[in-house]
Amino acid sequence: MTPEQLRAAAQARVLNALERIERAQGELASACADLSSLVGGIPVWRATSKLHDRVKALWHRVENFRRLGRFQLDSVNVEALERREATSQQ
Numbered sequence: 001m002t003p004e005q006l007r008a009a010a011q012a013r014v015l016n017a018l019e020r021i022e023r024a025q026g027e028l029a030s031a032c033a034d035l036s037s038l039v040g041g042i043p044v045w046r047a048t049s050k051l052h053d054r055v056k057a058l059w060h061r062v063e064n065f066r067r068l069g070r071f072q073l074d075s076v077n078v079e080a081l082e083r084r085e086a087t088s089q090q
Contacts, residue, residue: 001082009081010073014066021059028052 001009029052035045065071073081 001085006073018062025055
């Protein structure tokens, strides 16, 4: 595989991770909405809200990691991509 293909595959992994983190953040926001309507739910709403904020901060950390671009696929994933590429060319 070319360096460009490997770079694209690594970028795709980071973008996929960002999407998953964003979905988790959305689910936590929905959970906060559900909990906020419950009498006696403030303690668990507060804990869920804090977790939401931490996940949001994590998303920004991973996005910064993506923008800096100092990453690449590990050797196991490079080998797997090369095997898949070789199989598809047969």
